[in-house]
Amino acid sequence: MAHVAETHAPEAHGPADHAHEHYDPGFWRKWVFTTDHKMIGIQYAVTGLAFLFFGFGLMMVMRWSIAHGSQPLPGWLGGLMHSIFGDSVFTKEVEPTTKAFLGWSLSTQGYNIFGAMHGTIMVFFGIVPIAFAGFANFVLPLQIGAVDMAFPRINMASFWSFFISCVIMVWSFFVEGSAAKSGWTNYPPLSGVADSGPAIHHIFNGGTLWLLGMVFNITSSLLGSINFITTVVQLRAPGMTWGRLPFFVWAQFITAYLLLLAFPPLESAAIMNLFDRVFGSSFFMPTGLVVNAMGSDGQPLLFSGGGSPILWQHLFWFLAHPEVYVLILPGIGMVTEIIACNSRKPIWGYKSMVGALFVLAFLSFIVWAHHMYMTGMGPKVSAFFQTTTIIISIPSVILLTALLLSLWGGSLRFNTPMLFATAFLPMFGIGGLTGIPLAFNAVDLYMHDTYYIIAHFHYIVAPGTIFAIFAGVYHWYPKASGRMMNEVLGKLHFWGSLICINALFMPMFLQGMAGVHRRWWDGGNAAYAATVQPVLHWNQTISQAAWALGLVQLIFVFNFCWSLFFGRKVPNDNPWGATTLEWDTPTPPPHGNFIKPIHVYRGPYEYSVPGADKDFTPQSEPPTAHTAPAVPGGIPAHA
Amino acid sequence: MEIPYTVTPRPDTGLANPKLGIWLFLASEVMLFGGLFAGYIFMRLGAEPWMWPHGWLNVPVGTFNTFVLIASSVTVILSWEALKMRNYKAFKVWLAITWICGLLFLGVKLGYEWPAKFNHFGAYVKKEAAEKYEAQLGNDGEDGRLARNLPPRLFISGHPKSWADVKNPAVKEIVLVAVDEENNTPKSTEHDRAHFIPTPMAHLHEGHEIVLQKADLLPSFGPFYPRLNTYLACYFMITGLHGLHVLGGVIVLFYFWGPGSKMYRTNPVQLSNRIEVVGLFWHLVDLVWIFVFPIFYLL
Numbered sequence: 001m002a003h004v005a006e007t008h009a010p011e012a013h014g015p016a017d018h019a020h021e022h023y024d025p026g027f028w029r030k031w032v033f034t035t036d037h038k039m040i041g042i043q044y045a046v047t048g049l050a051f052l053f054f055g056f057g058l059m060m061v062m063r064w065s066i067a068h069g070s071q072p073l074p075g076w077l078g079g080l081m082h083s084i085f086g087d088s089v090f091t092k093e094v095e096p097t098t099k100a101f102l103g104w105s106l107s108t109q110g111y112n113i114f115g116a117m118h119g120t121i122m123v124f125f126g127i128v129p130i131a132f133a134g135f136a137n138f139v140l141p142l143q144i145g146a147v148d149m150a151f152p153r154i155n156m157a158s159f160w161s162f163f164i165s166c167v168i169m170v171w172s173f174f175v176e177g178s179a180a181k182s183g184w185t186n187y188p189p190l191s192g193v194a195d196s197g198p199a200i201h202h203i204f205n206g207g208t209l210w211l212l213g214m215v216f217n218i219t220s221s222l223l224g225s226i227n228f229i230t231t232v233v234q235l236r237a238p239g240m241t242w243g244r245l246p247f248f249v250w251a252q253f254i255t256a257y258l259l260l261l262a263f264p265p266l267e268s269a270a271i272m273n274l275f276d277r278v279f280g281s282s283f284f285m286p287t288g289l290v291v292n293a294m295g296s297d298g299q300p301l302l303f304s305g306g307g308s309p310i311l312w313q314h315l316f317w318f319l320a321h322p323e324v325y326v327l328i329l330p331g332i333g334m335v336t337e338i339i340a341c342n343s344r345k346p347i348w349g350y351k352s353m354v355g356a357l358f359v360l361a362f363l364s365f366i367v368w369a370h371h372m373y374m375t376g377m378g379p380k381v382s383a384f385f386q387t388t389t390i391i392i393s394i395p396s397v398i399l400l401t402a403l404l405l406s407l408w409g410g411s412l413r414f415n416t417p418m419l420f421a422t423a424f425l426p427m428f429g430i431g432g433l434t435g436i437p438l439a440f441n442a443v444d445l446y447m448h449d450t451y452y453i454i455a456h457f458h459y460i461v462a463p464g465t466i467f468a469i470f471a472g473v474y475h476w477y478p479k480a481s482g483r484m485m486n487e488v489l490g491k492l493h494f495w496g497s498l499i500c501i502n503a504l505f506m507p508m509f510l511q512g513m514a515g516v517h518r519r520w521w522d523g524g525n526a527a528y529a530a531t532v533q534p535v536l537h538w539n540q541t542i543s544q545a546a547w548a549l550g551l552v553q554l555i556f557v558f559n560f561c562w563s564l565f566f567g568r569k570v571p572n573d574n575p576w577g578a579t580t581l582e583w584d585t586p587t588p589p590p591h592g593n594f595i596k597p598i599h600v601y602r603g604p605y606e607y608s609v610p611g612a613d614k615d616f617t618p619q620s621e622p623p624t625a626h627t628a629p630a631v632p633g634g635i636p637a638h639a
Numbered sequence: 640m641e642i643p644y645t646v647t648p649r650p651d652t653g654l655a656n657p658k659l660g661i662w663l664f665l666a667s668e669v670m671l672f673g674g675l676f677a678g679y680i681f682m683r684l685g686a687e688p689w690m691w692p693h694g695w696l697n698v699p700v701g702t703f704n705t706f707v708l709i710a711s712s713v714t715v716i717l718s719w720e721a722l723k724m725r726n727y728k729a730f731k732v733w734l735a736i737t738w739i740c741g742l743l744f745l746g747v748k749l750g751y752e753w754p755a756k757f758n759h760f761g762a763y764v765k766k767e768a769a770e771k772y773e774a775q776l777g778n779d780g781e782d783g784r785l786a787r788n789l790p791p792r793l794f795i796s797g798h799p800k801s802w803a804d805v806k807n808p809a810v811k812e813i814v815l816v817a818v819d820e821e822n823n824t825p826k827s828t829e830h831d832r833a834h835f836i837p838t839p840m841a842h843l844h845e846g847h848e849i850v851l852q853k854a855d856l857l858p859s860f861g862p863f864y865p866r867l868n869t870y871l872a873c874y875f876m877i878t879g880l881h882g883l884h885v886l887g888g889v890i891v892l893f894y895f896w897g898p899g900s901k902m903y904r905t906n907p908v909q910l911s912n913r914i915e916v917v918g919l920f921w922h923l924v925d926l927v928w929i930f931v932f933p934i935f936y937l938l
Contacts, residue, residue, distance in 0.1 A: 268674030
């Protein structure tokens, strides 16, 4: 096993032959205020995972309300929820005649709060921090052979800015009136007038804290994306040409560009909304706006008027469509690595995939208004955005097809990461293909804001990106911790998740096509039963699937924690037999990552090279007679 | 462990890390201000013609500030150049001029331009009540604004007798003891166009007070705050955010002029890289102002 770098053992050699210094910055600088990219990556991933479960928990409570209306939550759960979230979120239910206490139910306002925060948390505090910030921080510098990120201190600032935004978002649940309730899209004019009134603090209220939290979150992603781009451009190891970059690095590189350029317009929109809320300006407040709430008694609100709610939608979706690709591209990057490694075969069409990434990133900036067909922008604008939206499906299909073809003829190794990675493909496919009808104005007018669209984008991000995240966790866990995660528990987790998540989202397509709207707090039982009765029974099924999915995730949590201490130790530094550079480091990698000079001689996926003595040839292995790169700079041609 | 290419450029990209980093940051800044300017365009296109004011800002003062900022952009380059030539004294002088210019800009903004808005009263009269204030608005008649094909004037501004009355919802009327020149002689053709230099207020004699009924006014009346109209909202937001950038730049420039300049003795190459990077940021601040100035002061 000459290809495996020997594990570095400080006690095995004397101090004299130290070619590298030992790094011992003390507890706080090592675990908390760290500048080491690996620790920051782990901090991001763990924080993000915690928020992922928090956001999912909010949804599980909402699913109770959808399935059972205003029936109180079962037993102790309602009391616990009420004691955490308070009266603005949970209502006391009493027997109408006897006034006997029945329990606590989610109020309609509470449903809006949980819905808004579920979306916000999942997108901005769950998936992006894990899939982009977490994995890219840990893996990307290792894969390009860098000692750390280009700006380690900015990297730390990025995490702590993110952490402040987390604190603000969680805090917003506990202010008077509770957290933001205008949806994760925060549409005005509702977002301009919600959370205001005599009893509500002028600044420390749900809506304003949401905006402040987002400003910190955006700052964090700005610092992070600058760092990633600079790192990839500047710190590639000798020989790591652009054509030899692992696809994961390409995906994260492009994602960083999306974040860099798409997030600032949302920041400007957030500043405008902040002005509206705090200084009473009218960026998004139209003339003569009348709101029959908040003590205004149907009087026109005290705004000068002249504002445009549509402006928010433009600025928001200018971010949020590229954001969709921010959510999915890191996932595709991880899946690509894992499929290449576990099919023991080069990725099919590496160059087309990279090209597809570029096209996808460019087009993602000019499709945003397909979220806004309902605003009456007019057929000419709609026609443009329909066209670009349909075109963007081409690079997406290229990516998916290339990954599918990569499986063909490989000697597949179905360990847990590979199971999640292969399941990603059809799930992402379902999510993508069901999006095509939505691209058309005529269909979208009917489908808009129904469960069909909920199912569509959840298929992309939940069994799509989150499965990719799980695949990534199982795949890189040994490198980060030095121990393998348990395979049996992993497979249980996979099959449970796969079944539950499909039982959860597949019926939503049916409900959506029947017209069930996404914001009915009781699932449509009270007011709309006459129109959607035939599909309402799915509400219970979906909710049960959601709760079962929640239970299955406990297996993962257990496996994650248990393996940290009792998992099987990694047999060597490269347990999966992978080719990319992160497996050339000791396990776990020390500060500074590599203990030998790194030079890259070949492309990222030289698996099963004909004539080689083993079925993988690491990027850092110098060419010999048997293992010369078959194609200069790249992918070996397959016989 | 040391990060490579923090000071010297990487041969194949020709860049040192900080330079690439700052250019990426500037790209995102362009998108940020682009979003704000998009907001300005939306607000202006959506505004009623009588709602969007012209000539509220003092053009000579704004021009002065423009030249101050452009001059500081030149001096930051001279400072960098002096450092490259290892001329420490000249470097310090030019850098001092740069941050002093930044402070001067902020001083004019915060000492004169903004406060002048905060103690001035303005109100839009509702269209249906405009007749009652014809003496201040001057829309009707043969020599009125409407007859001259100008958008109606519905805005009255001046100084109130008591700010407390303006803010107190129980008080139903506002007494103005002085109105702006446009409202004093509203039919004068002098006021058809905005003035290069805003005319000073003409104080009315006692006994000539103007009484505004709050019920006749759009509810956004009050000081020239962002809530008065979308022009002021855009103005305060964009100049405010730009001002924060100036402030950030001044702090960094001051640091490199003061304690940060010690690096000259140990690593002058890195210090000049730092000056170059902050200089790039300073140019962006300048560039943004070059867009801000015409859209608020001139157009």
